[in-house]
Amino acid sequence: MKHLLKLMDLSRQEILEILNLADQLKYEKHHGIPHPLLQGKTLGMIFEKSSTRTRVSFEVGMYDLGGHALFLSSRDLQIGRGEPAEDTARVLSRYLDGIMIRTFQQSEVETLAAMGNIPIINGLTDYCHPCQVLADLMTIRERKGALQGKTLCYIGDGNNMTNSLIVGGIKMGMRVTVACPDGYRPDSELMRWAAETGSFLCTSDVFEAAAGADVLYTDVWASMGQEEEADARRKIFRGYQINDAVLGIAAADAMVLHCLPAHREEEITAKVFEAHAAEIFEEAENRLHAQKAVLVKCLSER
Ligand code: CP
Ligand code: NVA
Numbered sequence: 001m002k003h004l005l006k007l008m009d010l011s012r013q014e015i016l017e018i019l020n021l022a023d024q025l026k027y028e029k030h031h032g033i034p035h036p037l038l039q040g041k042t043l044g045m046i047f048e049k050s051s052t053r054t055r056v057s058f059e060v061g062m063y064d065l066g067g068h069a070l071f072l073s074s075r076d077l078q079i080g081r082g083e084p085a086e087d088t089a090r091v092l093s094r095y096l097d098g099i100m101i102r103t104f105q106q107s108e109v110e111t112l113a114a115m116g117n118i119p120i121i122n123g124l125t126d127y128c129h130p131c132q133v134l135a136d137l138m139t140i141r142e143r144k145g146a147l148q149g150k151t152l153c154y155i156g157d158g159n160n161m162t163n164s165l166i167v168g169g170i171k172m173g174m175r176v177t178v179a180c181p182d183g184y185r186p187d188s189e190l191m192r193w194a195a196e197t198g199s200f201l202c203t204s205d206v207f208e209a210a211a212g213a214d215v216l217y218t219d220v221w222a223s224m225g226q227e228e229e230a231d232a233r234r235k236i237f238r239g240y241q242i243n244d245a246v247l248g249i250a251a252a253d254a255m256v257l258h259c260l261p262a263h264r265e266e267e268i269t270a271k272v273f274e275a276h277a278a279e280i281f282e283e284a285e286n287r288l289h290a291q292k293a294v295l296v297k298c299l300s301e302r
Contacts, residue, residue: 001297003113003120006106007130007167008190014297015137015171021293022138022286029064029289036066037296041097043067045123048074048103049224053260054123054131057288058100061295064288067097074103089116098299104225119298126225127187129160132259133168135290139283140215143255148173153213153250155179155206156240156267157233158186161219161259166194177201179209181236206239206246213250217257218242218267234266243269255279 001014010018028035043062047055055071062069074080079088085108092099093116101109101120106127113120122130141147152169154162158180166186169176176194178186182204185191194200203209210216221237222230242256256268256276264270273280 001119001294004130004294004298005109005113005120005122006128007133007164007171008193010171012171012173015134015168018134018290018293018297019138019141021296022134022289023142025064025292025296026286026289035064038062038097038299039066041065041067041299042095043069043295043299044072044092044096044099045069046072046074046077046079046099046101046103047123048080048101049124051102051123053284053287054100054102054291057291058123058295061288061292065292065295067295067299070096085111086115088112089120092116093118098295121294121298124160126223127160128164128167129259130164130168131287131291131294132161133164134294135283135286136165136217136257136259137168137172138286138290139257139279140255142282142286143279144214149175150214151175151177151212151251152215152217153177153179153210154217154219155209155242155246156218156237157221157223158184158202159219159223161217162186163190165217166190166200170194170197170199175199175201177203177209177213179203179206179240181240184236206241207249210246210249213254215255215257216242216246216250219259220261220263221266237267241267241269242272244272247272257283260284 059069089112098119100123102123106125109122152174163186166176221233258280
């Protein structure tokens, strides 16, 4: 695997291999078995947005793999003062073995990949969040035993998380249902692709989407970069919440996942969040294992 820019670029087999390696790395981490698969490799981590999980898990992940990670805030890099991504890519390619980038535009990530000659890993853009969804799929498989045939229901804003969940879920044989208000639907091209598979539903009716679901998923109503819209969005998204009533219509043993950070009483009630905290924080832990698998796949196969 050369890069991880978006899940659409990966085959079902490649996703499966990442999930299997992630399970193995989790086992080794929990049993104190060393796995220095990236000895001597250096990862640059460019952040143009805030992060807790992505930053810490990539840094710890590189350490666990015997490599080194550099935190590069766009506030300090020349990229933050307008140096083009294509120049930054050509320079950093000469120092580093790989780059993880969190930014706004997907095109910036694609430009880095096209212009540099080292692996680029997407740590979130406005368009998608592939690393998070690999950890989500890992968590669902761990708890449900399989992905094939399960129904994943996403409730809330049709954002970067939704786009990646649709692609990742459907590629792995899941049925994906999405409930979001009109005007806040996921990417239209992705929805056309998803609809053609016959395993997708997008509706504005939360209960239609959640009926019988094995996994309920939500994310914030206002993403990073949308802070000024937060008040307006609170009104628009009212009702697009995981609460007891929604849980009541899902499968009796439904899991609840959230990529975090969570806003209690907005997209999820505090009661449901705490009742499903074991799943949600396992999901957060799995970021570490899933990302290590991505790092090994991208950086060791060069
Ligand atoms: N879920 C996630 O990507 O978290 P951070 O924004 O803290 O990295
Ligand atoms: N949709 C959220 C995800 C955070 C992990 C955002 O982009 O802010």
